[in-house]
Amino acid sequence: MAIEQLQSLLGEDLRAVDRAIHRLLESDIPLIALLANYVIESGGKRLRPMVLLAAARMFGYRGHRHHTLAAVVELLHTATLMHDDVVDAAQQRRATPTANALWGSQAPVLVGDFLFARAFQSMVADRDIRVLEILSAATRELAEGEVLQLQNTHDPDVAEEDYLRVVTAKTAVLFEAAARLAAVISERPQAEEEALARYGHNLGVAFQLIDDCLDYSATAADWGKHLGNDLEEGNPTLPTIHALAHADKQGREAIRRALAEEGAAWLDPVRAAIERTGAIEYTREVASQRASWAKQALATLPDTEERQALAAAAEFTVGRDF
Template structure:
C-alpha cells in the first residue's frame, strides 16, 4: 500500500476553501436546520440545539453543497437535502453517545449527560423523522432510496461495531467493513445526491459516491488514530474512550498483531475490560507508539484520501474540485 500513499502538502491543508465555497448555500441549509428542529415540546429544540450548535464541522452537508458546485447545479433542492444529511448525522451522534456512555461531545458535556438517556434517544428519533420528511418533500424516489439506504447501513455498522466490541480477534477486514458502514456510507450518500439532483450521468454519480466513500473511510481512520494520539482538549472528547469501551480500532488491531506474547496478553486483558486505568491507557499508548500503529493508521487514511481525490479527477479543474481535494487532505492531516 505504501506506493499509493501521498505525502501531505508542505502547507497544512485546511477546510477554508470548502467553507468559502459553500458559505452562502450553508446559510440556507442552516436556516432549514433551525426551522425543522423546532417543536412545541421545548425539550426537543433544547436538546437538538445543544448538539447542532455545538461547533461541528458540518462536513457531511458541505459535501452535498460542494458536489453541487462541482457539477454546476444552480437550483435549491440541495439545501433541504443537505439539512436532511445533517439531521441523520446528528441523530446517530445522539444515539451513539447513549450507547457509548460518552461524557463529552465536541468539547462539552454530551447531551445524554445533561438531558438523560431516554430524552436523548427520543430526540434522535425525532431528528431521523425530520430527515425523512425533508427527503419526501424533495420528491425524488432515487434520492429517498440513497439516503434511506445509507441510514439503514449506518445502523447495521453500529450494530456490527457493538458486536465486535471487546472481541480481540476482530480482523482488519471486519474493522474496515464497520467503518465503511457506520461512517463512509453517509459521506458517500451526501456526495452522491448532488449528482442526482443535477441529473448527472452514471459516471459522475459514481465518481461523487467514490469520493465520499473513500473520504469517509479516511476520516474515520484518523478519528480512531487520534484517540491514541491527542489530548482531550484538542479532540473534544475524553482521550482513551475507545480503549475503555473495548473498541477494536485499527491502531489496536495493528499493535496487537505486531506485539510479543506479553504485549498481546496486555491487549487481551484490556479489551476484555480488565485493564482500564489511566496507567493502562498510558501503556496502551506506549505499545501503539512502539509498533507505529498510529502512523500506519494515518498512512492508510492517506491512501483512502488519495483515492477520494482520484475519484473526482473526471471533473474539470475548478475551485470546487480544488476545495474538495483539500478537504480530503485536511481529513487526514487534522489532529482533532
C-alpha cells in the same frame, strides 16, 4: 486550511443549510426544541453538508434542493451521534457535554428518533425516489454499522477486514450518499455519479481512521474528548488491531485485557504497544491511501474551484490533529 477554504467558498450555502436545519427542528414540544438545538449547535463541522454543497456547485447546480438534502444528511448524522453517545454513556463530544450527560439517556433516545423521523419526512417532501433510495439505504447501513460496532465491543479478535466494514457502514456510507446526491440532483451522467460516490466513500473511511488515530495520539485539548475513549469502551479500532497483530507478548496481553475488561487502567501499556508497533503510522498510511483514492476519483469531474476544495478537504482529513 481546507475546512476554512470550504467554509468561505460555501458561505451563503452553509448559512442556508443551517436555516434549513433550524426549520426542521422547530417544534412546539420544548424538550425536542431544547435537545435538538443543543446537539446541532454543539460544534459539528458540517463536513457531510459541505461535501454535498461543494459538489453541487462544482456541477453548476442552480436549485435549492441541495440545502434541504444537506440538512437532512446532517440530521441523520446528528441522530446517530445522539444514540451513539447514549449507548457509550459518553460524557463529552467536541469538548462539550453530551446530551445524555446533561439530560440523562431517556430524552436523547426519543429526540434522536424524532431527528430520524424529521429527516425522513423532509427527504420525502423532496419527492424524488432516487434520492429516497440513496438516503434510506444509507440510513439502514448506518444503523447496521452501529450494531456491528456494538457487537465487536470487548472482542479483541476483530479482524482488520471486519473493522473496515464497521468504518464503511458507520461513516463512509453517509459521506458517499452526500456526494452521490449532489450528482443526482445535478442530473449528471452515471459515471460522474459513481466517481463522486467513490470520492465520498474514501473520504469517509480516511476521516474515520484518522479519528481512530487521534483517540490514541491527540492532545486532549484539541480533540475535545479525553484520550483512550475507544479503549475505555472496549472498541477495537485499527490502531489496536494492528498493534495486537505485531506487539510482543506483553503488549498483546495489555491490549487483550484492555479491550476485554475496563480499558482505562490499561491506556499507558496499550499506547506503548501502539507506539512500538508503529500502529498509528500504519493507520495513517491506510487513511492516506484512501485520501489519495478520493482525490483520484475527482479527476474526471469538472475542474473548478470547488473540485480543488474537495481535493484539499481529503488532504486536510488525513493531516488534521483534531
